[in-house]
Amino acid sequence: MSFLRLQGLVKRFGDFVAVDDVSLEVEKGEFVSLLGPSGCGKTTTLQMIAGFEEPSEGRIFIDGKDITGVKASQRGIGIVFQSYALFPHMSVFQNVSFGLEMRKVPEAERKKRVMETLDLVHLGDFAQRFPRELSGGQQQRVALARALVIKPEVLLLDEPLSALDAKIREDMQIELRGIQRTVGTTTILVTHDQSEALSMSDRVAVMNEGRLVQVDMPYQAYEFPETPFVSSFLGKSNRFSGVVSGQSNGKLKVKVGELEFEAEAGRGPREGPVHLSVRPEKLLLTAPAEGRFTGRVHTRIFLGNHWVYQIDSPFGPLLASHHNAGIQSVAEGEEVGLTWAVEELRVLAPEEAGDG
Amino acid sequence: MAEAIARRTLIPPYLLSAPALLLYCALLLTPMLMTFLLSFNSFDLYTGIKPDYSLANYLEVIQDKYFHVIFLRTFGMALVVTLICALLGAPEAYILNRMANPWKSLFLLAVLGPLLISVVVRTLGWALLFGKEGAINMTLMGLGLVDEPVKLIFTSTGVVIALVHVLVPFMVISVWASLQKLDPATERAGLSLGASQFTVLRRVVVPQVMPGVLSGSLIVFALTASAFATPAILGGRRLKVVATTAYDEYLNTLNWPLGAAIAILLLAANVIIITSYNRVIEKKYAEAFG
Ligand SMILES: Nc1ncnc2c1ncn2[C@@H]1O[C@H](COP(=O)(O)OP(=O)(O)OP(=O)(O)O)[C@@H](O)[C@H]1O
Ligand SMILES: [Mg+2]
Numbered sequence: 238m239s240f241l242r243l244q245g246l247v248k249r250f251g252d253f254v255a256v257d258d259v260s261l262e263v264e265k266g267e268f269v270s271l272l273g274p275s276g277c278g279k280t281t282t283l284q285m286i287a288g289f290e291e292p293s294e295g296r297i298f299i300d301g302k303d304i305t306g307v308k309a310s311q312r313g314i315g316i317v318f319q320s321y322a323l324f325p326h327m328s329v330f331q332n333v334s335f336g337l338e339m340r341k342v343p344e345a346e347r348k349k350r351v352m353e354t355l356d357l358v359h360l361g362d363f364a365q366r367f368p369r370e371l372s373g374g375q376q377q378r379v380a381l382a383r384a385l386v387i388k389p390e391v392l393l394l395d396e397p398l399s400a401l402d403a404k405i406r407e408d409m410q411i412e413l414r415g416i417q418r419t420v421g422t423t424t425i426l427v428t429h430d431q432s433e434a435l436s437m438s439d440r441v442a443v444m445n446e447g448r449l450v451q452v453d454m455p456y457q458a459y460e461f462p463e464t465p466f467v468s469s470f471l472g473k474s475n476r477f478s479g480v481v482s483g484q485s486n487g488k489l490k491v492k493v494g495e496l497e498f499e500a501e502a503g504r505g506p507r508e509g510p511v512h513l514s515v516r517p518e519k520l521l522l523t524a525p526a527e528g529r530f531t532g533r534v535h536t537r538i539f540l541g542n543h544w545v546y547q548i549d550s551p552f553g554p555l556l557a558s559h560h561n562a563g564i565q566s567v568a569e570g571e572e573v574g575l576t577w578a579v580e581e582l583r584v585l586a587p588e589e590a591g592d593g
Numbered sequence: 594m595a596e597a598i599a600r601r602t603l604i605p606p607y608l609l610s611a612p613a614l615l616l617y618c619a620l621l622l623t624p625m626l627m628t629f630l631l632s633f634n635s636f637d638l639y640t641g642i643k644p645d646y647s648l649a650n651y652l653e654v655i656q657d658k659y660f661h662v663i664f665l666r667t668f669g670m671a672l673v674v675t676l677i678c679a680l681l682g683a684p685e686a687y688i689l690n691r692m693a694n695p696w697k698s699l700f701l702l703a704v705l706g707p708l709l710i711s712v713v714v715r716t717l718g719w720a721l722l723f724g725k726e727g728a729i730n731m732t733l734m735g736l737g738l739v740d741e742p743v744k745l746i747f748t749s750t751g752v753v754i755a756l757v758h759v760l761v762p763f764m765v766i767s768v769w770a771s772l773q774k775l776d777p778a779t780e781r782a783g784l785s786l787g788a789s790q791f792t793v794l795r796r797v798v799v800p801q802v803m804p805g806v807l808s809g810s811l812i813v814f815a816l817t818a819s820a821f822a823t824p825a826i827l828g829g830r831r832l833k834v835v836a837t838t839a840y841d842e843y844l845n846t847l848n849w850p851l852g853a854a855i856a857i858l859l860l861a862a863n864v865i866i867i868t869s870y871n872r873v874i875e876k877k878y879a880e881a882f883g
Contacts, residue, residue, distance in 0.1 A: 289781055309784045316785045322778035326800040335796075336786035387786060 240265035240423050241286075241391055246295035248281050255281045257447035259295070263425065268417055269452075270426045270434035273444030274470065279427040282444075283393050286425065288312050299390055310339075315389030315422070319396045321380040323368040329355070329379050330364040336387040354386040357416060374405045381413070385420060392417070392424040398433065410437055431471050435459060443467050463504060465512045465585050474514045475555045478587065481508045489584060494551065496530060500582040512585040517556040519581040522546065522567055528574020537569050550575060632853035642849055650854035660838070660855070667834040668862070670749060670824075671817040674756045678813045681757065682764025683806050687798070689765070690772045701769075708762050716826045719755040720746060723827065747829045755823050760816055764809035771805025807874045811867055818863050835859045 239262035248256040256278040263269050271279045284290040286297060288309030296305045304312055324332050330351055337347045355361050358378035368376055377397060384392060397413070398406045414437045417424050428434050434441045435455040442452040443466075451458055451467045462468035465476060479493035489502045491513060500513065525531045532550035544566050546557045555575065559566075567573055607614075633646040654660045689700055707715060722728045723745035730742040745751040775798065783793035821836040828834065833841070835855060842852030 287781075287785060289784075309781070310787050310789060312785075313787070314785060316782065318778040318782060320776050320778050322776055322782040324779055324782070324797055324801075326803075335783070335788070339787035339792070383782070383786070 239263055240267075240300055241425075242298040243282075243286070244296045244298065246282065246285055246297070247293045248278070248285060248290060249293045254447055256285070256292075259444075259447075259449050261442055261449065261452065263423055265423055266421045268414070268424045268426065268437060268439045270428055270438040270441050271444055272428055272431060272434040272441055272470070275429055277444045278447040279429070279444055280395055283316075283395050283425065283427050286391070287314055287316055287393055313387065313390055315384030315387060315392045317377075317380045317384050317392075317394045317397045319399060321368075321376045321400075323376055323379055323383070325368050327367075328364065329360065329366050329368070329371070332368070332379055333383045333386050336383065340387065350386055354382045357385070357419070358382045358412075373401050374409060377401065377409060378412075381416065385416075385422065389422060392422045394424065394426040396428055397426070399428070399430070406433075413437065435471070441471075443470060445470070461503060462514070462583065462585065465514065465587075468514045468583065468585060473517050473556055473558075475517065475520055477513045477552050478510065479513055480510050481506070481584075484508075488579075491584065498529065498582060499579055500584050501580055503584060505584040506586050510587045512587050514583045514585055515577050515581060517545070517558040519577050520555060520557040521576050521578075522548075522557060522559070523574035523576055525572045525574045528576045530575055531572055532575050534567055534569050534571050534573060537566065548573065548575065628853045629857055631850055632857050634850040636848045636850045641847075650851050651858070653851065654854055654858055663833050663835055663838050664858075664862070666749070666832075667818055667836075667859075668866075670753060670756070670834065671814050674753055674760060674817040675810045675814045677753070677757045678761050678764040679806050679810055682761045682809060683768045683802065685761070686765045686768035686772055686805075687802070690769065704765050705762050707758070712759055712822045713826070715759060716755055716823045719751070719758070720826055723751050746827060747832055749828075749832060752824050752827045752832065752834075755827050756817055756820060759820075759823060760813045763812045763816070764806070767809030767812065768802055768805040771802045775801050804874070804878055807870075811870065814870075815863055815867055818866075819859060 241261075241263040243259055243261040246256055246259040247254065259278075259282055261269070271282060273279055281290060285292050288304075288307065292305065296303055298304065299312075324335065327335070333351045333354060334347055337350060342350070352361060352364070355364055358381055360375060360378055360382065363371065363375065363379075368379065371379065377400075380397070394413075398409050401409060410433060426434070426437060435458075438455060440452060441455050441458045443450050443458065445466050451463045453461075458467065459471050462471060462474075468474045469476070477493045479491040479498070481489055482492040482497060483490040484502070484507065487502055489500050489507060491498050491500055491511060493513065498513065505511065522528075530551060532548040532555065534546050535549045535554065536547040538545040538547075539561075541561070543558050543560050546559075546567065548555045548557060557575075631642075632650055633648070635643045635645055635647060635649055637643060685704065689697060689704065692700060720727075724730070725742045725746075727746075729745065730739075733739045733743060745754070779797055779801070780793050783797040784790070788796065819836055820834070821840065824832065824834045825837050825840070828837065836859065839852045839855040839859070842848045842855060846852075
């Protein structure tokens with residue numbers, strides 16, 4: 238039995254359906270990311286779990302108990318808001334202590350727990366500061382401490398890192414994940430940053446236009462996307478549209494223009510029009526004669542640890558990205574052969590209306 | 594870049610503000626200085642103002658019980674009006690702020706609209722309502738709630754009601770401004786931590802809008818203490834406040850020096866109260882709100 242269960246959640250604002258039949262099961266201690274583009278209903282879903290929005294349909298269970306009608310203040314859920322929402326008129330200590338005061342925890346124990354939690358987020362020395370005297374990353378950690386100190390059954394994080402700059406964000410990702418492992422709180426993270434979702438979570442739930450499109454482990458979701466939307470939203474991908482022209486011992490033959498490619502028949506369709514997708518890092522550059530087809534390097538970008546090539550091909554512009562292995566790279570304007578390992582070609586359902 | 598800065602310093606800032614400064618001096622400081630000087634002159638019922646200098650006028654005001662009552666009444670009234678304005682205006686601003694458009698804009702207009710109407714006109718309106726045969730008394734008697742007309746006009750209650758009406762928009766604006774800085778997520782954070790709606794109001798919202806309430810109080814207090822039109826119309830001859838007393842000395846007794854002394858004392862009292870109040874607040878909120 239899963240610990241947190243969303244059952245057919247729907248949220249309508251007037252005629253507009255912000256969240257459309259979302260069902261999700263989260264195990265105790267699991268870290269799940271809700272990932273999707275802006276406006277896809279992530280925050281609304283989170284607000285329903287937190288009790289700030291009432292679902293139009295569906296139910297929410299925590300540990301088997303139906304909490305759909307329970308007030309936000311009675312749910313015992315910890316939340317970290319995008320804006321941190323620290324109480325500006327209270328010191329760090331008072332901020333963290335607030336939830337314990339509401340629970341009437343005796344003063345001595347309260348002090349102890351507040352300081353323990355502040356130490357957990359490495360802010361033990363900052364207890365007497367006011368929020369405006371802290372950096373963004375530190376405020377973020379106070380917000381996390383404030384949510385964790387009440388030992389919530391479920392921790393909700395709404396884009397907690399989006400206000401931080403790139404370097405601190407990476408550090409915080411690692412730290413946040415570490416803290417979550419330590420305390421073992423069931424956690425849902427909302428983000429529109431795919432790398433954040435992939436790097437931090439046990440499972441990723443990809444949302445689009447109010448619906449859950451795929452729930453999978455990060456590696457699975459990235460390597461075996463079920464729809465073109467997921468394949469383009471999780472990282473970049475090169476896509477061709479084609480038609481299945483034959484099938485032989487588990488392999489599909491797909492005709493794309495003049496060419497025919499072989500691909501593993503995965504979870505996708507096995508006949509009719511399909512999408513083929515290859516990740517940029519799986520698209521290999523070879524000598525012109527050795528590729529499946531040829532193209533010309535249009536632009537080459539150096540990103541330190543890897544090179545990115547934009548290649549003009551008969552199928553439109555393609556992206557390839559390769560590790561900087563210290564080997565002389567292909568120059569702009571050069572003709573190259575393009576290929577991939579058969580198992581790296583994914584067959585997906587063709588684009589649905591509104592998808593991607 | 595450096596050139597631009599150099600050019601900018603060619604016209605020093607105080608030169609740029611000179612026109613405004615001149616106007617300010619001519620229209621505000623000069624009359625005030627003259628009033629100040631006038632307050633030291635003496636007055637004779639037959640010969641008028643004499644150009645001598647003494648503290649006699651101040652001593653008269655400070656020693657006369659008659660003036661004590663008037664000063665106490667004025668500042669007492671200012672205190673009461675400020676309190677009522679805070680109690681009405683702060684929740685009003687909070688509720689307004691939570692309304693959805695178009696109601697929000699409509700109600701905001703309704704709250705602030707009266708500022709566009711002259712105080713005199715509005716006060717005359719209150720006079721009509723308050724009178725023995727005014728709308729309020731007619732209604733109360735019609736409903737059988739009272740047998741005799743309630744005395745509202747020429748009472749401090751009436752003056753306080755009208756002043757609250759005149760001044761509550763200032764409180765609303767001031768609290769409104771600080772509500773704009775309040776992150777609504779802090780309220781949700783409070784709720785999620787187990788606080789009731791009421792506790793969230795008391796411990797999260799009120800402390801955050803307190804600076805707005807306090808600065809609104811300053812405005813309302815200062816304006817009430819020096820209010821003239823409303824107490825003059827609704828308080829009449831019997832219910833004098835400092836401003837109307839000064840006016841009477843000027844125009845009825847023609848004792849300008851005494852009127853000037855009263856005016857200066859009012860100004861001084863107002864300034865002292867407001868600056869010390871401000872200092873206390875600043876100390877209290879400097880840490881959290883800088
Ligand atoms: N109170 C509301 N009234 C009407 N529409 C709303 C309301 N709240 C959200 N919506 C709409 O619901 C949709 C989903 O909103 P939501 O805030 O959940 O998106 P999101 O996935 O969190 O996006 P973002 O990444 O930009 O935060 C949006 O199109 C939004 O306009
Ligand atoms: Mg959001």
